[in-house]
Amino acid sequence: MAGKSSERLWFDHALLPSGWASGVAITIERGLIADVSVNVAPPSGAVRGRSVLPGLTNLHSHAFQRAMSGLTEVRENIQDSFWSWRTLLYRFVSRIGPEDVHAIAAMAYAEMLEAGFTRVCEFHYVHNDEAGARYADPAEMAGQVVRAAGDTGLGLTLLPVFYAHSGFGGQPPLDGQRRFLSDLEGFATLMDAAAKHGANQPDFVLGFAPHSLRAVTRAQLKALLAMDKAGPVHIHIAEQAQEVADCLAWSGARPVEWLLHNADVDARWCLVHATHTNDREIHGIAKSGAVAGLCPVTEANLGDGIFDGRGFVSYGGHYGVGTDSNVSIGAADELRMLEYSQRFKTLSRNVLTGEGFASTGRSMFEHALAGGGRAAGISVGLAPGNPADMAAITDAVLPEAAMGDDRLLDAWVFRAKSGAISDVWRRGEHVVQGGHHIHRPAIEARYKACLEALLA
Structure with a gap:
């Protein structure tokens, strides 16, 4: 799978190497993070989200x-x-x-x-x-x-x-x-x-x-x-x-x-x-x-x-x-x-x-x-030069904690149910959308057929 050559994302809150930040714009070039800006308005045409974590x-x-x-x-x-x-x-x-x-x-x-x-x-x-x-x-x-x-x-x-x-x-x-x-x-x-x-x-x-x-x-x-x-x-x-x-x-x-x-x-x-x-x-x-x-x-x-x-x-x-x-x-x-x-x-x-x-x-x-x-053996975190790998948390985890601080992580780890991850980008490719992998139906069908044959 290959990501877009260039894309911009914007989040209300993001966990950066320096800590939580608000109004975060992330520019992706060829699967890598090219730029991270904080306290900015959503750029025109950017994909928007609430709270995002590094993968x-x-x-x-x-x-x-x-x-x-x-x-x-x-x-x-x-x-x-x-x-x-x-x-x-x-x-x-x-x-x-x-x-x-x-x-x-x-x-x-x-x-x-x-x-x-x-x-x-x-x-x-x-x-x-x-x-x-x-x-x-x-x-x-x-x-x-x-x-x-x-x-x-x-x-x-x-x-x-x-x-x-x-x-x-x-x-x-x-x-x-x-x-x-x-x-x-x-x-x-x-x-x-x-x-x-x-x-x-x-x-x-x-x-x-x-x-x-x-x-x-x-x-x-x-x-x-x-x-x-x-x-x-x-x-x-x-x-x-x-x-x-x-x-x-x-x-x-x-x-x-x-x-x-x-x-x-x-x-x-x-x-x-x-x-x-x-x-x-x-x-x-x-x-x-x-x-x-x-x-x-x-x-x-x-x-x-x-x-x-x-x-x-x-x-x-x-x-x-x-x-x-x-x-x-x-x-x-x-x-x-x-x-x-x-x-x-x-x-x-x-x-x-x-x-x-x-x-x-x-x-x-x-x-x-x-x-x-x-x-x-890799570099991690939402920083320029690293792969654009990130996971967005849905507000359904705990709406009252979705304000971009550590309470969100506590809610995700100790309170959230399955489906808490709404979207995932891997090298800039939007591979999970609405909680599901974009190719899940085909992958799951092939898996089920395999398992039926193995357990027959």
Whole structure:
């Protein structure tokens, strides 16, 4: 999708890098913000709106899992857990083909845009065919993800996943993991092919993701980091208590502790989940400059546990939010669940308020904006030179708060229902109008046909 070569927008209120401003005119040239003026009258012919926010990055997604939403809420064991859920995941993933990935990802990406996300970090690990062999195009499946992002207009940071083992210390992979597996040589080829798929996508970013410390050896991690010394690096880590126990048994160290001592973790890293961490570990993450990739809705759905947000923020840590399994998709939902989980943990209120903000909604939004941008490898915010990525809030959220201050963010995060986002612009393209993606009917029809075939 391509935006107009030039367009002007005007809003009663906008959240700029300097804070809230009124009478804001935004000039867009070739998908980028060319100029921002404040306290001005609406320019002739400008598209007008009420309150607008910069678009957020969804920093962790497995798009294909959107098709599993609602299908795993049945207890199969006396002790149902992440690990039993993973078994169901392996059954599902054994059936999906390239066109299925495209249809499912397009549905998920349209919903992300409708929810106020304008970019996704896609942690993509389904690479091989049903038998575990490479497609003729090594990045066939990744290419379908790129295609879905292009069809919907969503910004994409693609993170092909390196996955070679089933457990710490290089344990042999399981049969259910055959569609994920790579060796180092094959992964380098896959990365080259993925770069070609993204070459024509505007502001496409390519990083990579060692799946977890369970799935890579120390030597493989070192080799992967030598392949790419600049792009974003994401990794699942310390999501489950059992993972911590297994890492201790293997190495004598906890997962985050081991990683910080064995890799040069810095600001280009995103440590996804980092749920089961002690005080020393969260201090180490914060000191490194890495982003904590928090996915509170999925972490609640899977029974993962609760990240120590209060401690992490007190150390100056950077975080963002992601929709992970896409069991539900909503920027405000993730922020709300994040704060509420901290309230459960600390038996107090407004836990993540800070950084000079009295408003919890504003504080979390600013963290998610900056942390998501860092994890995605992009610049964010409504400022000249940045992509024209923004989301307008409908007055229906809370009319009495729609006056362009932090109360609007508090209302959106803690009170608003679905449909609070009325319009979204992505690189200047007006992709969500009246709360719905402009191509939703066709995307939804293709998705439903795909799901009916997969579940037949």
